[in-house]
Each structure stands twice: as C-alpha cells, then as structure tokens.
Amino acid sequence: MPFLKNTWYVAANAPELDDGLVSRMICGEQIVMFRASTGEIAALQDRCPHRFVPLSMGRRVGDSVECGYHGLRFDGTGACVEAPNDDETQRARTCVKAFKAVERDSLIWLWMGDPALATPETIPEFAFFSDKETYTSIQGYS
Ligand code: FES
Secondary structure, X not given: OOOOOOOEEEEEEXXXXXXXXXXXXXXXXXXXXXXXXXXXXXXXXXXOOOOOOOHHHOEEEOOEEXXXXXXXXXXXXXXXXXXXXXXXXXXXXXXXXXXXXXXXXXXXXXXXXXXXXXXXXHOOOOXXXXXXXOOOOOOOOO
C-alpha cells in the first residue's frame, strides 16, 4: 500500500516517551522512539539489523537503545555505538534507519520521507494541547 511519505505524522503523545521506549507502526514501518537526555526525540526503525529483533523489546541505555538479543546499541542517529565483542568493524558497518522527529505541542511528529525535505515549520499548530490551564485533554493509544 502506498503512503504519503513527505509529510508529518503524529506518532505519539509526548508524555508517553517519559517512560522509555515507544513503538508505533507509521506508514507500514515499525518505529521505536525515545527521548534523549538533550530532549531530542530519536526515531529509529524498530528492527535490529543483526537478527531483526524489534529494538523496542530491548532497553534504553543512556541516549541509545540496546537490542535485547545480543546487545548491539544504537544512538538516536541510528549509528551502532556499542557491540558486545567491541568489534570496531561491526560497529562501523551496522546501523538502523533513523527518521526526523520533532516534539511540538505535546505531540511527537515524524517525517517518514526524504529527510532533506523535512520542514518543521509546516507542522500544524496544536498549541491548545500545551495549554493545560485552559484545556483538558485525554490521552491514550489503543
Ligand atoms: S539481534 Fe540484535 S544484536 Fe543480535
């Protein structure tokens, strides 16, 4: 099924990322997301390149996600930053696809298309989601 890729998609409510890893299917791709210590949102393909285990079944370690099977770790750019046997060659040639993600108005927005075309200024405004004094919102995912 074809999807519009060069556009922004709401992937999560921002507070969901306070608890660690969040996995969602967007445009037919399983994505794992987490918030780095800098506050930036990391969005990676939720599939370890080693044996295709969902990275969301692993754990967050600092600003990286660690695969639960053999322990490869990937940072928010998708680069492999740790390999259990500390093999420099394996780290250099292993990576996962990363997606542009922006947190705005208590929502996590993902750009699934060409990253060079990602324009955060075109994200629709939902400022009322952040206005907790005037509005009440009900959040959840099912
Ligand atoms: S399956 Fe992920 S490190 Fe082996």
